[in-house]
Amino acid sequence: MKRTKKERQQLLKHTIEDTPFITDEELAKKFAVSIQTIRLDRMEMSIPELRERIKTVASTQWNETVKALPLDEVIGEVIDLELDERAISIMDIGSEHVFSRNRIARGHHLFAQANSLAVAVINDELALTAKAEIKFTRQVKQGERVISKATVSGSDAKGRTVVKVNSFVENEKVFSGEFLMFRSHHHKGESSNENSN
Numbered sequence: 001m002k003r004t005k006k007e008r009q010q011l012l013k014h015t016i017e018d019t020p021f022i023t024d025e026e027l028a029k030k031f032a033v034s035i036q037t038i039r040l041d042r043m044e045m046s047i048p049e050l051r052e053r054i055k056t057v058a059s060t061q062w063n064e065t066v067k068a069l070p071l072d073e074v075i076g077e078v079i080d081l082e083l084d085e086r087a088i089s090i091m092d093i094g095s096e097h098v099f100s101r102n103r104i105a106r107g108h109h110l111f112a113q114a115n116s117l118a119v120a121v122i123n124d125e126l127a128l129t130a131k132a133e134i135k136f137t138r139q140v141k142q143g144e145r146v147i148s149k150a151t152v153s154g155s156d157a158k159g160r161t162v163v164k165v166n167s168f169v170e171n172e173k174v175f176s177g178e179f180l181m182f183r184s185h186h187h188k189g190e191s192s193n194e195n196s197n
Contacts (some may be wrong), residue, residue, distance in 0.1 A: 049145040066128040083123035105140040114165040117150040118179040126184035134177035
């Protein structure tokens with residue numbers, strides 16, 4: 001059953017609204033048309049390309065910046081961030097991330113994406129990872145896009161912040177981790193009287 005161009009473009013618009021971080025390649029597969037067709041559809045409907053969509057989302061939603069490390073030191077591209085609450089980053093797996101013989105991503109890249117996101121979400125310049133429990137649930141291949149989501153979920157008995165990170169390819173979980181984070185000071189406002197001069 002072939003869709004008319006109009007039907008396809010309507011569906012395309014809805015799909016991008018629902019999943020703004022979908023690539024042209026993924027859309028082409030989904031609609032069984034060429035990538036070129038998807039690009040033309042987007043141009044006709046003035047839907048910006050993925051990179052632009054990411055930047056728009058990032059700039060409209062972010063009211064904060066990373067404290068613990070410069071944004072360009074986060075592995076992957078941070079697309080959403082609320083300090084001490086949640087953060088999301090995406091990483092496209094390229095040839096530099098995989099074993100050449102089987103095109104499977106090296107685990108430390110997935111760990112680095114998750115770990116740097118866990119550090120980035122902490123509202124403290126000196127946040128560090130104290131301990132991590134991680135699980136790889138499926139192999140990731142070259143060309144796949146990994147979406148990492150970090151959520152701050154309270155603190156442990158020693159006052160370390162617990163950050164849960166789950167990474168997905170499309171809707172399939174590929175990595176999960178629980179990170180215990182050190183902060184330079186556990187209680188907010190502890191040192192506020194010192195630096196008020």
